[in-house]
Amino acid sequence: MxxxxxxxxxxxxxxxxxxxxxxxxxxxxxxxxxxxxxxxDTGQFRGEFWEPFxxxxxxxxxxxxxxxxxxxxxxxxxxxxxxxxxxAVGRLSSRRSVRIVSSTAVQGFRALPxxxxxxxxxxxxxxxxxDTGPFSSVVIGLTLYNGAVLAxxxxxxxxxxxxxxxxxxxxxxxxxxxxxxxxxxxxAVRIMLPAxxxxxxxxxxxxxxxFIVAYPELLRSGRRIYTNIGNVIPTAMVIAAIYITINLIxxxxxxxxxxxxxxxxxxxxxxxxxMSLGVPDAGVAT
Amino acid sequence: xxxxxxxxxxxxGGFRTTVWLAVTAGVLxxxxxxxxxxxxxxxxxxxxxxxxxxxxxxxxxxxxxxxxFSTFGLPRMEIRLSFVAFAIIALTVYHSAFVCEAxxxxxxxVDAGEIEAAxxxxxxxxxxxxxxxxxxxxxxxxxxxxxxxxxxxxxxSVAVAFSVAEASSIFRRLSNDDASATWPLLLTxxxxxxxxxxxxxxxxxxxxxxxxxxx
Numbered sequence: 001m002x003x004x005x006x007x008x009x010x011x012x013x014x015x016x017x018x019x020x021x022x023x024x025x026x027x028x029x030x031x032x033x034x035x036x037x038x039x040x041d042t043g044q045f046r047g048e049f050w051e052p053f054x055x056x057x058x059x060x061x062x063x064x065x066x067x068x069x070x071x072x073x074x075x076x077x078x079x080x081x082x083x084x085x086x087x088a089v090g091r092l093s094s095r096r097s098v099r100i101v102s103s104t105a106v107q108g109f110r111a112l113p114x115x116x117x118x119x120x121x122x123x124x125x126x127x128x129x130x131d132t133g134p135f136s137s138v139v140i141g142l143t144l145y146n147g148a149v150l151a152x153x154x155x156x157x158x159x160x161x162x163x164x165x166x167x168x169x170x171x172x173x174x175x176x177x178x179x180x181x182x183x184x185x186x187x188a189v190r191i192m193l194p195a196x197x198x199x200x201x202x203x204x205x206x207x208x209x210x211f212i213v214a215y216p217e218l219l220r221s222g223r224r225i226y227t228n229i230g231n232v233i234p235t236a237m238v239i240a241a242i243y244i245t246i247n248l249i250x251x252x253x254x255x256x257x258x259x260x261x262x263x264x265x266x267x268x269x270x271x272x273x274x275m276s277l278g279v280p281d282a283g284v285a286t
Numbered sequence: 287x288x289x290x291x292x293x294x295x296x297x298x299g300g301f302r303t304t305v306w307l308a309v310t311a312g313v314l315x316x317x318x319x320x321x322x323x324x325x326x327x328x329x330x331x332x333x334x335x336x337x338x339x340x341x342x343x344x345x346x347x348x349x350x351x352x353x354x355f356s357t358f359g360l361p362r363m364e365i366r367l368s369f370v371a372f373a374i375i376a377l378t379v380y381h382s383a384f385v386c387e388a389x390x391x392x393x394x395x396v397d398a399g400e401i402e403a404a405x406x407x408x409x410x411x412x413x414x415x416x417x418x419x420x421x422x423x424x425x426x427x428x429x430x431x432x433x434x435x436x437x438x439x440x441x442x443s444v445a446v447a448f449s450v451a452e453a454s455s456i457f458r459r460l461s462n463d464d465a466s467a468t469w470p471l472l473l474t475x476x477x478x479x480x481x482x483x484x485x486x487x488x489x490x491x492x493x494x495x496x497x498x499x500x501x
């Protein structure tokens with residue numbers, strides 16, 4: 001919040017804020033109490049629902065699920081990076097046909113739901129004789145969708161590299177491909193690094209769609225627990241806590257890189273450069 | 287292709303459900319998200335904290351998990367509704383957080399001078415917000431809000447795993463019935479989604495044009 005919507009409060013406003021805080025706080029407490037009462041009335045805090053999380057077997061299931069989530073998200077990130085670079089470079093190509101194909105792919109994959117892309121890999125690709133299991137389906141779906149999103153981030157990053165850099169590279173005799181490879185991409189990646197790490201948060205969350213095709217990621221592992229024990233709400237709470245922890249750590253890393261990078265840019269060039277990018281619908285996806 | 291034509295009513299029915307989910311959840315999350323945003327920029331600390339906590343919690347869990355909470359969890363709390371209602375609840379809970387952030391970014395985009403001027407002529411917080419900030423924020427909010435609606439439209443498909451017969455689950459069911467029709471079905475469904483996404487895009491652009499003013 002850069003702008004205060006209200007003045008520094010005087011005595012009357014302070015009193016009003018206090019009254020508002022009391023009423024608002026009381027309303028929130030009441031709401032919380034109602035939810036907790038409902039939960040306890042329906043027996044969600046029973047020992048036998050929570051005790052299993054102390055057992056090594058259940059913990060192992062969750063841990064394996066977590067590893068599977070990170071595996072799918074990590075592999076999809078690497079593949080999406082490759083696809084993203086290819087599509088971004090394609091969109092900036094000087095050949096019209098290449099540009100059209102790349103833009104169509106980017107727009108298409110971004111317009112289709114990720115669930116649908118995963119189902120495409122899971123149901124339609126086997127019809128062509130391409131054998132895809134749950135794991136490959138999730139990775140293919142995540143790669144196609146995030147490749148398209150990353151292509152947009154890359155394109156913005158490449159275009160954000162100062163023109164003088166490109167002109168300088170041409171004037172010392174580099175060819176187009178070399179300019180891209182040696183001058184534009186390395187700088188673009190630096191600019192985009194925070195956006196890339198934030199995209200990893202999206203990928204971790206999206207990998208939960210493996211649930212749909214029975215890929216045993218974290219959420220699916222949770223299903224295995226609650227179908228056995230019947231503790232849907234406790235399990236969902238535990239899993240929510242795990243997701244929130246991972247994602248807050250990743251967001252923290254992204255913020256740290258961004259802060260460090262800003263300092264770096266400033267030190268090096270002596271000019272504060274505002275290089276942060278607007279990321280197209282980052283985070284909004286599942 | 288004949289199979290697709292024979293099943294056109296079923297496929298259209300799927301898309302009707304998709305649209306219904308998107309529109310209902312869209313309206314509800316716009317209302318709730320705006321309230322959350324007002325809580326977050328307001329002067330009352332407990333409401334600010336509550337709004338911030340809600341956004342942090344919801345933004346960091348997968349939508350599929352929200353669906354598990356609502357479709358499988360709520361019945362355990364003896365709240366029984368239809369699967370479509372559960373899906374609408376899940377979609378609303380999830381997207382309210384994103385609407386909140388979009389609206390908040392819009393409020394932050396309003397020129398500081400406008401707010402200072404409103405305060406200096408003695409408008410209290412509520413009137414500053416309703417007469418000066420929100421009308422202008424609305425304009426700045428359209429593009430990010432458009433992104434949220436676009437995501438919401440696509441995210442309705444998560445309901446495929448939660449017993450709702452929307453477009454993606456119709457695709458899955460029909461291609462199970464007749465495997466040879468998988469590809470025609472796939473293309474038909476893809477075209478359907480792209481058409482709906484274009485509608486959202488056109489709607490957002492229309493609003494953007496209409497609310498555009500020369501500054």
